[in-house]
Amino acid sequence: MRKHPELLVVECTESQLRQYTDAAAAYRHYLDALKEAGEVRGSMYWRTSKGKRYLIRTSATGAQHSLGPDSADNRAIHERFMARKERAEVTLRARKDKLEEMRKLNRVFQVGRTPAIVVDLLSALHGAGIAEQFLVVGTHAMYAYEAACGVRVDGGALATRDLDLLFDTRQRLSFVTTMARRHESLIGVLRNADSSFRVLDEQKQTAVNADGFEVDIIRRQARDEDPHPLAMSDDEEDFWAVQVDSGNRLVSSRPFRQMVVDTRGRMALMHTIHPLDFAAVKERLGVSPSREAIKAPKDLLQASVARHLWDAYLRHTHGPALGAEQAADRGGASPASG
Structure with a gap:
């Protein structure tokens, strides 16, 4: 005998639904922060060679390439990158903390x-x-x-x-x-x-x-x-x-x-x-x-x-x-x- 599908479904409680909604929002924000942090992985630094200073971009895997000699444009590029990287790292840490808070609440409300x-x-x-x-x-x-x-x-x-x-x-x-x-x-x-x-x-x-x-x-x-x-x-x-x-x-x-x-x-x-x-x-x-x-x-x-x-x-x-x-x-x- 085949079971009626509606008899196999039980609706979650209001508290579970609210917690899932809050957790889903926190997870989306975390993914956004993770993507932003991924876009500024690696670093930028100045290297001096033969008396000239060059801006070097390093990838997350350690690969390096030069963005050219010291100039007003490259100094601006370096400042923007480092500021964006710092903001991304601060945001990601905060989003991870929030995600951990949601994980604990998910367990409390038996959401998972x-x-x-x-x-x-x-x-x-x-x-x-x-x-x-x-x-x-x-x-x-x-x-x-x-x-x-x-x-x-x-x-x-x-x-x-x-x-x-x-x-x-x-x-x-x-x-x-x-x-x-x-x-x-x-x-x-x-x-x-x-x-x-x-x-x-x-x-x-x-x-x-x-x-x-x-x-x-x-x-x-x-x-x-x-x-x-x-x-x-x-x-x-x-x-x-x-x-x-x-x-x-x-x-x-x-x-x-x-x-x-x-x-x-x-x-x-x-x-x-x-x-x-x-x-x-x-x-x-x-x-x-x-x-x-x-x-x-x-x-x-x-x-x-x-x-x-x-x-x-x-x-x-x-x-x-x-x-x-x-x-x-x-x-x-x-x-x-x-």
Whole structure:
């Protein structure tokens, strides 16, 4: 017997909703400060060579280049940079303090539900500058939807021990450039969250940590200029992304971003797909003859819950419900956009 989705959803308390709203604002301000601080990483200083003074710009990695000899313009550049850097550092420290205050309050009000390892992994991707190249497309996306709605979904619809990350091959150049600049592999980024992660020899798309939590790196079916097979770096211990049948559909889905909170009160931004696109994919999986029988009922359950969350909580705040493709899936007509 299939459960009615509305019976699987419990609304958060007013105090939890207020705290989440305050925490989300603090987190946005923190991300803004982090971006500003990133733009003034490194330093500027004066170096004397052969009797002349030159303005030197150093990057965060230690690379140096000269901005030219001492001049009124370069002195102004130096003063503006150092003043901006000091302001950015002061602001970032204050925003970090505020974020820590919000983390503690999140715990007090029991705001967080997302597994701690998921928030750690999302934070690691963001810290490496590659978060936007990956989408959370499996069960864990439900945490973003319930956070956006201010509700709690029954744990039976959320239980899983693996995180599915869809790599957007259309952004491969940006990904490769960032990783080359950092001299890091994807598995290395994940180990910043948990050093015990190892890629399986027999399943190079999967890494598992000491607690048995898995991360799968998936991709769309190779097309256009997509490389195939796809190694995520030159590191022999790194992932090889695996093609999935639903990959093309997933990568073409509408984006959905939401702050999620873990049980410790820590926060991270989850990049995932629109709940209706999630529901459409799950519905197709749930009726696919090739789907494992044990997984199909959960697929259909998650699809019905995602649609309920959209209809009951998100439709009025997140714009048009359906595009042409999604409307066709439900046997309806495409609404006007706007």
